[in-house]
Amino acid sequence: MSRYTLATSIFNRFTGLGLSLGLLLLVYWLTAVASGAQAQARATHLLSLPVAKLVYAALIIGYCYHFVAGIRHLVWDTGRGLERAQSQRSAWLVVLVSIVLMLVLGWCAFAGAQAP
Amino acid sequence: MSLRSPLGRVLGLGAAKQGVHHWWAQRLTSVALLPLSVWFVVSLLALPALDHATVVAWLRQGSTALLLILFLLVAAWHSQLGVRVVVEDYVHGNGVRTLTLVLLTFVHVLAAAAGVFAVLRVAFGVTA
Numbered sequence: 001m002s003r004y005t006l007a008t009s010i011f012n013r014f015t016g017l018g019l020s021l022g023l024l025l026l027v028y029w030l031t032a033v034a035s036g037a038q039a040q041a042r043a044t045h046l047l048s049l050p051v052a053k054l055v056y057a058a059l060i061i062g063y064c065y066h067f068v069a070g071i072r073h074l075v076w077d078t079g080r081g082l083e084r085a086q087s088q089r090s091a092w093l094v095v096l097v098s099i100v101l102m103l104v105l106g107w108c109a110f111a112g113a114q115a116p
Numbered sequence: 117m118s119l120r121s122p123l124g125r126v127l128g129l130g131a132a133k134q135g136v137h138h139w140w141a142q143r144l145t146s147v148a149l150l151p152l153s154v155w156f157v158v159s160l161l162a163l164p165a166l167d168h169a170t171v172v173a174w175l176r177q178g179s180t181a182l183l184l185i186l187f188l189l190v191a192a193w194h195s196q197l198g199v200r201v202v203v204e205d206y207v208h209g210n211g212v213r214t215l216t217l218v219l220l221t222f223v224h225v226l227a228a229a230a231g232v233f234a235v236l237r238v239a240f241g242v243t244a
Contacts, residue, residue: 013202017199030231067153070150073146108161
């Protein structure tokens with residue numbers, strides 16, 4: 001009956017944890033950039049491995065979902081949208097909007113320009 | 117016979133503690149991260165390349181360094197608050213939980229400091 005609330009909540013936590021790891025990755029990259037061209041080249045080599053593409057795809061999925069689901073939580077904090085029918089509708093809206101965002105971001109990152 | 121008073125034994129055992137502050141900080145950082153994270157993603161994707169010269173030139177623009185430092189600090193704070201809740205919910209046993217929280221807090225502070233330090237090094241031209 002309320003399985004969708006469980007799923008949306010768990011996935012929000014799960015993506016949040018993934019983004020925390022993404023933050024560590026960003027700090028690693030910035031540290032490499034600050035350590036000079038050679039250090040950055042070494043990091044770029046590591047960050048260009050095929051498996052890194054999977055990590056970027058996961059980060060894009062995680063960011064888009066966490067962003068939209070987070071807005072849903074902020075709306076809830078104002079006391080709105082808490083009726084069962086409303087929250088069911090917003091759960092679907094979050095999934096839909098985040099998938100659209102994932103496709104747009106994924107296209108920009110992988111098809112448009114080059115991936116980091 | 118313990119030397120602890122009955123009051124001392126129960127103080128701090130309630131559920132509230134720092135709850136309101138945690139709740140407020142979590143919301144504050146969420147709202148701040150909406151524009152900050154969009155700025156970060158868009159400007160990173162807008163870079164023509166990610167080689168050393170391009171990235172350094174990007175970081176040496178005053179607005180980039182400032183916004184990136186803000187993003188790193190707020191994201192690390194938000195992450196710390198979120199990870200803490202997950203640990204409190206899923207890690208059982210007071211000793212293990214406290215140790216996990218201490219280590220994760222250290223990791224977050226270290227990540228934030230290292231990130232800011234790296235941006236400043238590039239922005240002020242200390243790097244090659």
